[in-house]
Amino acid sequence: MTNAAKDTFVAGLRNAHAMETQARELMERQSERLDQYPEVKAKITAHLQETNEQLRRLEQCLEACGESTSSLKDTTQSVMANAQAMMHAMASDEILKNTFANNAFENFEIAAYKSLVALCGPAGVEQARAPLETSLKEEQRMAQWIDANVEKVTMEYLERQRQAA
Template identity: 50%
Template sequence: MANSLHDTYLTGLKNAHALEAQAIQLLSRQLERIENYPDHAMMIRTHLAESEAQQKRLEAILERHGTSHSMLKDFMTSLSGNLAALAHAPMQDEILKNTFANYAFEHFEIAAYRSLIALAEEAGDSQAIPLLRESLAEEEKTAEMIGAVIEKTTLEYARREAAGQTAGI
């Protein structure tokens, strides 16, 4: 049972590392394109740095367990992050699509970190718990920030669109 739980925990850590790889690519692509929404650019820039730090925390935890992240998982999720960002690019309302997707993605990451904390507790990895909680708090803060600007972003987009200005991103 202990090996099975430990293996599940390590898989969860590797999955979370890959999830952060996806977030980094997604945020990087969005940041490259954003022009008319400086508040969003600042949020993305801040969370990109947090995601990079979260990935490093996960690497440290994995190293302590004598393993490392999965290059294949990281590659595949990075690719999907790039594709997700590209999927919204041709859309007139790209800023809205990105906002909705980012809000959903943050909640997915919140669930992943809550799951990892439960596994770390059950596996007795008390050293990892503060690091995982730090990442969870960052994800919760970002989700809250995105949630707080959904209406404002929607109206700003609609006003820019109605005025004939570049509105999408």
């Protein structure tokens, strides 16, 4: 591995691990409050399992490079996720805010994985390509599902508001 490519790859892996730690916290908090939206809850719960696997894959990639995760980054992202979840929980349109935030976050994750996959060659870690591509595909599927369901979730929210009035 070239030093610059290796350093960038390892930093990217650590950042991605912190990112997935944040995603896990967000989904755990959100899933606790989604009983009125069973389809969204099921999808979030399923993606939470994927996220746990993504964390494991990232840890394996770091270990293969002789590196470890960043506890500081992981903790910081976890705290941020819980703060965001608390802020959204106070809003009457929590489901909408979460849907928009999840849409943005999934696309952020996609970009991070695309960057890591691009670095595999220059960093000399071709063995990391397949697990990172697996995570990328999982994020792309989740982003597509969210995007395809924004209107549906919005209309379900609107109907619940109408019934409560």
